Amino acid sequence: MGRPKVNSVAIELTGHCNQKCSYCYNPWREDDGASLDGSDGERLLARVNKLIEQVDIDHVTLTGGEPFSKADIWPLLDLLSEAQIPAQIISNGGLITERIAKRLAPYAVGFVQVTLNGPNKALHEEHVGEGHFEPTLRGVRAMLTHGINVVGCVVVTGKNAPVLGETLELWHELGVRQVALSRFSPAGYAAAQVAELLPTSDDLMCAFEQAAAVARDRDMHLTCTMPVPPCMFDFEPYEPIEFGFCPIGTDMQEFALGPDGTLRNCTLHGRALGGVSDIASPDVDLAALLQHPDVTSYRREVPAFCEGCLHVDSCGGGCGAAADWVLGRDPDGKRLPDPVLWQHVDDTFDERLRGQRDGPRRLAVLP
Amino acid sequence: MSDRDDARERILARRQRFIGLALAGAGLAIGCDPRPTEPEPQVCLSIAPPPDESSAPEGAPSASATPSASASTPPTKPPHPRVCLKPVPQPVPRPCLKPVPPPKPKSSG
Numbered sequence: 472m473g474r475p476k477v478n479s480v481a482i483e484l485t486g487h488c489n490q491k492c493s494y495c496y497n498p499w500r501e502d503d504g505a506s507l508d509g510s511d512g513e514r515l516l517a518r519v520n521k522l523i524e525q526v527d528i529d530h531v532t533l534t535g536g537e538p539f540s541k542a543d544i545w546p547l548l549d550l551l552s553e554a555q556i557p558a559q560i561i562s563n564g565g566l567i568t569e570r571i572a573k574r575l576a577p578y579a580v581g582f583v584q585v586t587l588n589g590p591n592k593a594l595h596e597e598h599v600g601e602g603h604f605e606p607t608l609r610g611v612r613a614m615l616t617h618g619i620n621v622v623g624c625v626v627v628t629g630k631n632a633p634v635l636g637e638t639l640e641l642w643h644e645l646g647v648r649q650v651a652l653s654r655f656s657p658a659g660y661a662a663a664q665v666a667e668l669l670p671t672s673d674d675l676m677c678a679f680e681q682a683a684a685v686a687r688d689r690d691m692h693l694t695c696t697m698p699v700p701p702c703m704f705d706f707e708p709y710e711p712i713e714f715g716f717c718p719i720g721t722d723m724q725e726f727a728l729g730p731d732g733t734l735r736n737c738t739l740h741g742r743a744l745g746g747v748s749d750i751a752s753p754d755v756d757l758a759a760l761l762q763h764p765d766v767t768s769y770r771r772e773v774p775a776f777c778e779g780c781l782h783v784d785s786c787g788g789g790c791g792a793a794a795d796w797v798l799g800r801d802p803d804g805k806r807l808p809d810p811v812l813w814q815h816v817d818d819t820f821d822e823r824l825r826g827q828r829d830g831p832r833r834l835a836v837l838p
Numbered sequence: 839m840s841d842r843d844d845a846r847e848r849i850l851a852r853r854q855r856f857i858g859l860a861l862a863g864a865g866l867a868i869g870c871d872p873r874p875t876e877p878e879p880q881v882c883l884s885i886a887p888p889p890d891e892s893s894a895p896e897g898a899p900s901a902s903a904t905p906s907a908s909a910s911t912p913p914t915k916p917p918h919p920r921v922c923l924k925p926v927p928q929p930v931p932r933p934c935l936k937p938v939p940p941p942k943p944k945s946s947g
Contacts, residue, residue: 478881479881479887481883529887530887532881532883532884534883557887559884559887561883561884581887582885582887584884584885622884622885624884649885651883651884651885653882653883656882671841671842671845672845672848672849673841673844673845694880694885696880696881696882696883696884696885697882697883698882701852701856701877702849702852702853702856703845703848703849703852704848704852706877713877714877715877715878715879715880716877716878716879716880717879717882718879718880718881718882721879723878723879723880723881724879725881725882737882738882738883739882776853779857779860779861780853780856780857780860781856781857781859781860782856783860785877785879790882812849815842815845815846815849816846816849816850821842
C-alpha cells in the first residue's frame with residue numbers, strides 16, 4: 472500500500488507573531504506562543520521529514536504565527552525544495568525586507584498571501600495593532616519587485632465590510648490581482664472577539680456586492696476562502712467571486728501541523744487528531760492517524776438545524792471549528808451551525824452578542 | 839421589521855426551500871439541477887496553489903480547460919493561482935484545477 476495522499480498540510484512554524492490581530496484564530500495568540508514547545512528547529516524538520524516520508528503531500532502552506540519571524544523557515548524551504556513539495560506562505564508581510572524578498576525569490580514558492588484589512592492605516596491597524604500598515608505595504612512591494620507572486624487577503628469583519636471595495640482597490644493599486652476574501656470565522660483567540668468582529672448577513676452581502684463590482688471592473692480574481700452557508704443568501708449575484716465549502720474529510724482537506732507537533736483537522740480546529748501530542752514520536756503512524764475517526768467521521772456529524780437540507784453534504788453547517796469555539800454543543804451533544812449563520816437564527820446567541828457589544832462596531836474612519 | 843428580522847426570515851425561508859427540494863428530489867426529477875451554485879470544498883485560509891501543468895499526465899486536459907459550469911470566466915484569465923470552485927454537476931469533493939483524469943478516491947468522510 473502506498474503512502475496516503477493529502478492535499479495540503481499547513482505547517483505552523485511558530486506561535487510567535489509580530490502583529491496582534493483581533494481576528495487571530497490561534498489559541499496561543501494571548502501568550503504569543505510561549506505556552507508552546509515549538510522553538511526547536513530540528514524538531515520541526517524532523518516532523519516535516521516524517522510527514523514527507525509517510526504521506527504523499529500535494530503541497531504545504533507555511534504559516535504561524537508569523538513564519539518569517541523564525542529563521543527555521545529557510546532550512547524548511549530547503550527541505551521542501553529538495554523533496555520537490557510545492558510551498559505557499561501565509562505572512563503578514565511586515566518582516567519581509569528587500570533582503571528577505573531577494574533571498575526568498577529563488578525558492579519559487581507558489582505565492583505569499585498577505586492580509587490588508589482596510590484601505591487605510593487606521594482601519595488596518597484597528598484589526599492588527601498599531602504600526603503594521605506601512606511595513607506590510609513595504610513587504611508586498613519588496614516581494615513584487617523580486618518577482619514573488621503575492622496574493623492578497625482581506626479578513627472581512629463587521630468593521631471593514633462596508634469598505635471592502637476600497638480595500639480591494641488598494642490591492643489593485645499595489646499590483647495584486649488575486650485576493651482571498653476570508654470572511655471572519657471566530658476560532659481560538661478570536662472566539663472572544665466574536666461580538667465585535669462577526670459580520671452579519673447584510674454586512675457580507677454589502678461587502679460581496681462591492682467586491683464583485685471591483686472584480687469585474689478590474690479583472691481581479693476573488694475567492695471567498697471561508698465557507699458561507701448557502702441558506703444565508705444566493706451566491707450568484709456576486710459572480711465572479713468564487714465560493715467553497717469546508718474541505719475536512721474530503722480529498723481537498725488541509726491538515727494543520729502545530730508548533731507543538733500536534734496534527735489537527737485544520738488551522739482553526741484546536742483538537743489534536745487522535746490525542747497525539749507530537750507526530751514525531753516513533754510510535755505515531757501517520758497513515759493511521761489520517762484515518763482517525765476525528766477525520767473520517769467529521770462530515771457525518773451535522774447540526775440539527777441542517778438536517779434534511781439539500782446542501783447538508785457539502786455545507787455541513789459551515790465552519791465547524793468556529794461553531795465549536797464559540798457555541799459549544801447543543802443539549803444533545805450535536806454540533807451547532809456556523810456562528811455567522813446562527814447569530815440570525817438563535818435568540819440566545821443574538822442576545823449574547825448584543826450584551827457583549829458596548830457600543831457601535833463601526834469605526835469613526837468609516838463613512 | 840429590523841435588518842435582523844429580515845435576515846432571519848430570508849435564512850429560514852431558504853432553508854425551508856432547500857429541505858423541500860431535498861425531500862421532493864424535485865430538481866433531479868425534472869432534469870433541473872437544484873444546486874446551481876453548489877460550491878466545491880476548499881482550504882479555508884488561503885487560495886489553492888497554482889496548477890502544476892508540467893506534472894499533468896499525457897493527454898490530460900489543461901487547467902484552463904477544466905470543464906466549468908460557468909461561462910462567465912474569460913478563458914484568457916491567468917489560471918494561476920486559483921481553485922476551481924465553479925459549480926459542477928455533482929458536488930463531489932475534487933482537487934482544484936488539477937488536471938487529473940483518473941478517478942479520484944472518494945471522500946473519506
